[in-house]
Amino acid sequence: MGWLGPAEIEALRLSLRVSFWATLVTLPFGIFVAYALARWRFPGRQVLNGLVHLPLILPPVVTGYLLLLTFGIQGPLGGPLAELGIVFAFRWTGAALAAGIMAFPLMVRAIRLSIEAVDPKLEQAGATLGASRLMVFGTVTLPMILPGIIAGSILAFAKAMGEFGATITFVSNIPGQTQTLPSAVYAFLQVPAGEAAATRLVIISIVIAMSALLLSEYVGRRVAKRVAGS
Amino acid sequence: MGWLGPAEIEALRLSLRVSFWATLVTLPFGIFVAYALARWRFPGRQVLNGLVHLPLILPPVVTGYLLLLTFGIQGPLGGPLAELGIVFAFRWTGAALAAGIMAFPLMVRAIRLSIEAVDPKLEQAGATLGASRLMVFGTVTLPMILPGIIAGSILAFAKAMGEFGATITFVSNIPGQTQTLPSAVYAFLQVPAGEAAATRLVIISIVIAMSALLLSEYVGRRVAKRVAGS
Amino acid sequence: AAASLKTALDEIAAGYEDTTRHEVTISYAASSVLARQIQAGAPADLIISANEDWMDVLQGEDLIEVASRVDLLGNGLVLIGAQDTEPTEIAVGLDLITRLNGGYLAMALVDAVPAGIYGKAALQNLGLWNDVEGQIAQTDNVRAALALVATGAAPLGIVYRSDAIAEDRVGVIGTIPEKFHPAIIYPAALTISSGPEALSFLTYLQGDEAQAEFLRQGFSLPEG
Amino acid sequence: MSLSIRLQHQLSDLALDLDFDAPSGVTVLFGRSGSGKTTVVNAVAGLLRPAAGRVAVDDWVLFDTGQGIWLPPHRRRLGYIFQEGRLFPHLTVRQNLNYGRWFAPRGARRESPDRVIEMLGIGHLLDRRPAMLSGGEKQRVAIGRALLASPRLILADEPLAALDDARKAEILPYFERLRDEVSVPILYVTHSAAEVARLATSVVALQAGRVVRHGPASEVLADPSVAPAGVRAVGAVLQVRVAAHHDDGLSELEAGGERLFLPRIPHRIGDELRIRIPAQEVILSSRRPEGLSALNVLSGQVDTIRAGEGPGAIVSVRTPAGMVLARVTRRSVAALGLRQGSPCYAVIKTVALAPQDVGGRVVAP
Amino acid sequence: MSLSIRLQHQLSDLALDLDFDAPSGVTVLFGRSGSGKTTVVNAVAGLLRPAAGRVAVDDWVLFDTGQGIWLPPHRRRLGYIFQEGRLFPHLTVRQNLNYGRWFAPRGARRESPDRVIEMLGIGHLLDRRPAMLSGGEKQRVAIGRALLASPRLILADEPLAALDDARKAEILPYFERLRDEVSVPILYVTHSAAEVARLATSVVALQAGRVVRHGPASEVLADPSVAPAGVRAVGAVLQVRVAAHHDDGLSELEAGGERLFLPRIPHRIGDELRIRIPAQEVILSSRRPEGLSALNVLSGQVDTIRAGEGPGAIVSVRTPAGMVLARVTRRSVAALGLRQGSPCYAVIKTVALAPQDVGGRVVAP
Numbered sequence A, B: 001m002g003w004l005g006p007a008e009i010e011a012l013r014l015s016l017r018v019s020f021w022a023t024l025v026t027l028p029f030g031i032f033v034a035y036a037l038a039r040w041r042f043p044g045r046q047v048l049n050g051l052v053h054l055p056l057i058l059p060p061v062v063t064g065y066l067l068l069l070t071f072g073i074q075g076p077l078g079g080p081l082a083e084l085g086i087v088f089a090f091r092w093t094g095a096a097l098a099a100g101i102m103a104f105p106l107m108v109r110a111i112r113l114s115i116e117a118v119d120p121k122l123e124q125a126g127a128t129l130g131a132s133r134l135m136v137f138g139t140v141t142l143p144m145i146l147p148g149i150i151a152g153s154i155l156a157f158a159k160a161m162g163e164f165g166a167t168i169t170f171v172s173n174i175p176g177q178t179q180t181l182p183s184a185v186y187a188f189l190q191v192p193a194g195e196a197a198a199t200r201l202v203i204i205s206i207v208i209a210m211s212a213l214l215l216s217e218y219v220g221r222r223v224a225k226r227v228a229g230s
Numbered sequence C: 001a002a003a004s005l006k007t008a009l010d011e012i013a014a015g016y017e018d019t020t021r022h023e024v025t026i027s028y029a030a031s032s033v034l035a036r037q038i039q040a041g042a043p044a045d046l047i048i049s050a051n052e053d054w055m056d057v058l059q060g061e062d063l064i065e066v067a068s069r070v071d072l073l074g075n076g077l078v079l080i081g082a083q084d085t086e087p088t089e090i091a092v093g094l095d096l097i098t099r100l101n102g103g104y105l106a107m108a109l110v111d112a113v114p115a116g117i118y119g120k121a122a123l124q125n126l127g128l129w130n131d132v133e134g135q136i137a138q139t140d141n142v143r144a145a146l147a148l149v150a151t152g153a154a155p156l157g158i159v160y161r162s163d164a165i166a167e168d169r170v171g172v173i174g175t176i177p178e179k180f181h182p183a184i185i186y187p188a189a190l191t192i193s194s195g196p197e198a199l200s201f202l203t204y205l206q207g208d209e210a211q212a213e214f215l216r217q218g219f220s221l222p223e224g
Numbered sequence D, E: 001m002s003l004s005i006r007l008q009h010q011l012s013d014l015a016l017d018l019d020f021d022a023p024s025g026v027t028v029l030f031g032r033s034g035s036g037k038t039t040v041v042n043a044v045a046g047l048l049r050p051a052a053g054r055v056a057v058d059d060w061v062l063f064d065t066g067q068g069i070w071l072p073p074h075r076r077r078l079g080y081i082f083q084e085g086r087l088f089p090h091l092t093v094r095q096n097l098n099y100g101r102w103f104a105p106r107g108a109r110r111e112s113p114d115r116v117i118e119m120l121g122i123g124h125l126l127d128r129r130p131a132m133l134s135g136g137e138k139q140r141v142a143i144g145r146a147l148l149a150s151p152r153l154i155l156a157d158e159p160l161a162a163l164d165d166a167r168k169a170e171i172l173p174y175f176e177r178l179r180d181e182v183s184v185p186i187l188y189v190t191h192s193a194a195e196v197a198r199l200a201t202s203v204v205a206l207q208a209g210r211v212v213r214h215g216p217a218s219e220v221l222a223d224p225s226v227a228p229a230g231v232r233a234v235g236a237v238l239q240v241r242v243a244a245h246h247d248d249g250l251s252e253l254e255a256g257g258e259r260l261f262l263p264r265i266p267h268r269i270g271d272e273l274r275i276r277i278p279a280q281e282v283i284l285s286s287r288r289p290e291g292l293s294a295l296n297v298l299s300g301q302v303d304t305i306r307a308g309e310g311p312g313a314i315v316s317v318r319t320p321a322g323m324v325l326a327r328v329t330r331r332s333v334a335a336l337g338l339r340q341g342s343p344c345y346a347v348i349k350t351v352a353l354a355p356q357d358v359g360g361r362v363v364a365p
């Protein structure tokens, strides 16, 4: 990558790291919430559903601002967490948090749809064979929704790679810490003659996201084949 | 809504109009592309898939800029379309275009997942009963994926309601034409003491998007009930 | 620092690092974002804003060292058009409407973004505001306004001089005389949590080497 | 109308390679689980594209790899009753039933929906969705859906397996009617000996993807060496006329001057019928039996004696009523000294002639 | 072990209201399509929560609305063979088979997988996925999966309907073994008279959600007035001993000093068996028959004569071998002058005693 400056390579690596962790850490939550929304009826279900979708609806800047207020050093959650050693403010972890939250609705929607497509009769069959609810989930539901999980994760990863508004508002644009590819693109776009550099970074984003997409298609197809067996 | 100024009501109405049309007009394309990706194998399938996801990956500003280059008055598509009387530049239609394109990947993903969950054996059964491919689609596949279509549409609508970066870059912010709620929110956030007004608008966005969500849950559940019959 | 300073500041910071072996980390974002982050306790030492209002807010909340506040830079507004447009003098009675020819005037948000606010003031002072008010395409930042003109979407635009001179695809029709708008100031200040190196960098920014670079990028130095 | 089928196809570990002509009427595909029956039916339906082959109804070619003809499934005008039902979950029973009718060409022969609904006993289910049906109810709706599509070819993959005997007995006549009156060719997969015996015009026995026996039902059924439907299905068919209905619940039939009694049947006096007499149920006697509870005794001569595998033999006895088959042990053949031409008596229990074995009309293959 | 079931539940247009005790062994639920059989089985499995009721295996309560007990399905230790298979599509056949074993408690009685796989004839399918199986193969895997879960209660909803006769004949003994040796209670839904006759310890006849007849299989089967499995299933059960195997393919049995011949059975000489003699297959004679092809003649006296509906009657004949039932016409009863105490001869065709009707051991209810 001779045509990338060290700062750009830095941004690329950071973006990958942020998106990777954002996806990985939100995944269990995403699966849990999707399952709860798909299969359980509980009071507050619609509230949860609304909350999950919030980042999609709000302008990213607003989400970032809310994150800043909540998870900032002086925020109601940021303070206590900081005492536990978990600091989000102006760290790459914060960028991951922002990206994860922005990507969360996409992930949940995808997984939820695939859970809803699983025939409860198969889950029942698992139960009669002695598998507890959790076991049924692990051995029947989870494998059958793998295509949805992969789809949801890649969608989330792609979204995280492209996330910008909430991230820059929450954790700013600090090279090496929070300057992800999109932030770098933004910075380049703010100055004269930055277009060339911005274009370069955009192309990198595209290449990475497309590779992830292709990979997910490939894996998803193989898994779907296994699941459908045809 | 006494506590909303006329400009804000204008922005609200415009946002609703833009999101509604963005969703409605992209829907047939979304269904078609989702079907093609789910059920057909053709050369360029992965390219199409990548293209669809592009707006998700790119920073919205970049998407907006590309739209400007393509659909601007002097763009390769904008020019010819303008001669046909279809002008996007600085019109609400352009805002709808931007919103639609930004929301497209979400819509396609949701619909595609639900198409993939339809058992091809039922489509085969339709075929043996004399229904052509198109008829099978209309009478078997389409009704069965309605929950996915509703989910995808609401997701797209919500995304369209929150879209800002691509819109303002492509068609800027012209009150009454392209000043949607998020643009207004952004503007308020740029100035000190704009928070109160921004909060007001954000709450409106949330209420609207949540209502859409609730409605979609309700309709989706009813449809799913019909489809699953249980 | 304000995002529009990126090119210049990157150069200057590199020079500073070479001479002092101190490391400088710069985060570029919109002035409003930077101000809010400092409000929320961002670990910043020095802030360079494109917006005096936000600096006033921070000062009001005692988040910056009042003594260190300086007006670091200035800038000018220009009216731009397509590459080949004829330069004109900008004065009261400018035939802006004719030149727009039904098209839009690209500006940053006229009530929110500094460039837009200055531009609106200029238009008001030029007595043009009421005429063009309905024909303004506002963008979230100056660069986007510049892009509208550069791509031909808008025939005219009002942007910073520093942005206009580097864009080949637009031509400067004329600089808006400073008397028509409030002085465009980039204030800088140390935050209350700043360390000693921050002061040295702020001082360096005001040195000759740095100022020459700023001038090269189209900024001006504040009067006085 | 006749159906000709030639197929070559390789499945994971089954090589399908068969070639047979099915005369008009019901062709029963018979074979063990996994022998390829459903695969053949799918190929005829166009749901599976075989490597090579040809399927035609008379000169209407459904596909022919040689000529490159391939009619898509929806152009084949089929009534396919799937082994697993495949009802449309989003449609009500009524809509499921009507589905095929929407697409049937205007001029097509139409079944009366009311008649089909009544016969299948699904009138009270019309507004339900499939998820609210029992297993047997689903299958009945699936049968109705296929029949109402005005098909030119019916494919039935174990259509009655999920149904109880009483319901089977009600639906079987309908297939018979299709076979006899409407002359729609029917390709019928079943494991049930009674269904084979009752419906089959011809039987194709499959084994591991190949045809091991193929012929008119009466021949295949009378052949103890193959007995694709199990030896219990071997039997003879007699042409009879209803002579009288008696007060004690018996009907009297006349055949070649002989009288036969069986439990009351619904036909009118004078009706011509064919009844199947399972070889299983016939006892032979070397002298006229007396004091026996069996009311039906036909005298005749032994025509042939065919020993099958195992201890049994099938003895054909020529009687005035027609040829009767009896399944007896080889030991009895020896004990009674039976050989070709021996006079003997065929004893048939009245109750053994169940209404199930009486068909309105049995078309000779 | 005995299973007691009491249920009240309202379905769309079926009111389920039943109460019966099933003794250990196989309880067959019998009834027309839509009569509520699957619903009952689902309630026992815990897949449906009935409005009121109680289900218990001995004193192990699965649920009791009165006491507020509700064991979730996975704690009920069931082997449920579903009417529609319900194999896990994402698992191979082998994994499907092993599924229940993963969750079986350590100490549970374990079936040998090899034995089950061999019996079901699915050894060559182990690495396939369900989508690549034929209908019958799927059902066999489903049976195997349930059996290998070490269940304390087996629920079988028409498990053999999709299988061919030969396969049925292979699998039936396995259910018999479960019933006789392992004493797992089995709730078995079937439409097949032969299965009822062969497996049922007790029979519960359902009609529109209610029990219309319930009793030991031998009683219900011997009662011509109900005949839930059709009159053809009525029959008697004799206790016999294998006396000899003959070269001509026949086996000789001994019962109370009388000899019976039937086609070769696999049991060893000296084995004690119970065989079912369908009433259908028995002819009565007032004098000792001679010159008949039937090898089995038992002399005895008429015990009871029960007229059913229709033209038939069931005559019980007390013979040295035990009680034998014969289904004859009322006309024959009159013609032969049969009344209680009349001496008579029961004639049973050798080939009518099919191996299908021979059980290793039939537990008296």
Ligand SMILES: Nc1ncnc2c1ncn2[C@@H]1O[C@H](COP(=O)(O)OP(=O)(O)OP(=O)(O)O)[C@@H](O)[C@H]1O
Binding pocket: D131, D132, D133, D134, D135, D136, D137, D162, E011, E012, E013, E014, E031, E032, E033, E034, E035, E036, E037, E038, E039, E040, E083
């Ligand atoms: N989920 C349901 N909701 C409402 N009604 C139902 C539901 N499932 C079944 N039914 C109805 O309840 C009745 C009993 O159904 P069930 O499945 O128990 O019958 P079954 O005796 O098993 O029949 P089959 O032999 O056809 O399988 C039927 O009339 C059926 O239509």
Ligand SMILES: Nc1ncnc2c1ncn2[C@@H]1O[C@H](COP(=O)(O)OP(=O)(O)OP(=O)(O)O)[C@@H](O)[C@H]1O
Binding pocket: D011, D012, D013, D014, D031, D032, D033, D034, D035, D036, D037, D038, D039, D040, D083, E131, E132, E133, E134, E135, E136, E137, E162
């Ligand atoms: N999609 C498939 N891919 C590969 N092999 C298959 C597929 N479907 C079925 N088979 C195999 O092909 C063989 C024939 O299957 P088919 O369904 O035609 O059997 P069948 O005669 O209908 O059996 P049954 O009576 O059990 O329904 C079986 O061995 C089966 O395992």
Ligand SMILES: [Mg+2]
Binding pocket: D037, D038, D039, D083, D157, E134, E135, E136
């Ligand atoms: Mg099959």
Ligand SMILES: [Mg+2]
Binding pocket: D134, D135, D136, E037, E038, E039, E083, E157
């Ligand atoms: Mg059932």
